Amino acid sequence: MGDWVVIADYYSDVHRTEFIRRGLETREQALEALREALHTYTPSKKIIEKRRQVYRFPDQETYLVVITGKLTEWECTLRIAELISDS
Template identity: 70%
Template structure:
């Protein structure tokens, strides 16, 4: 089972999070699914789409979708997320921890501020 998902976050009477696509093995696969959903995803409420605008955030992994309907406007953020912990499968957290240790050893991204900053 993959650790990557595509999610939609929006407000419709209450704040909602929908899983569009689950179980992708790689981040690249999740990004492909995200980009495919940008022009097709519709909220669980009915809307008569007249115009769709898609904005890309600076991280290049999140998008704002604005759908203008006949009477209303709807906004949604589409993004990818990685599963890093699962209480029914502790191996998920261990696998993520090992990947992070490997990234530090190879000079990958660092989450802490280096000394001297």
């Protein structure tokens, strides 16, 4: 059994990685949580969403989410990862 997570990578003054979901037991659970987050995840910045575009990368485990707001456009990459070491 692994320890799977769903993460968001984005740039906001500096590169940031945010854990969306932690403690998922299987890859399948992580993929399901990832698919749910594609349409519900919002950045910590206050953005009034007018449009959301979701692009899937060929590996089927990574997505680019582009949110167009009233004044700005915001991009993040959502993906899954498995914890393989914790010392």
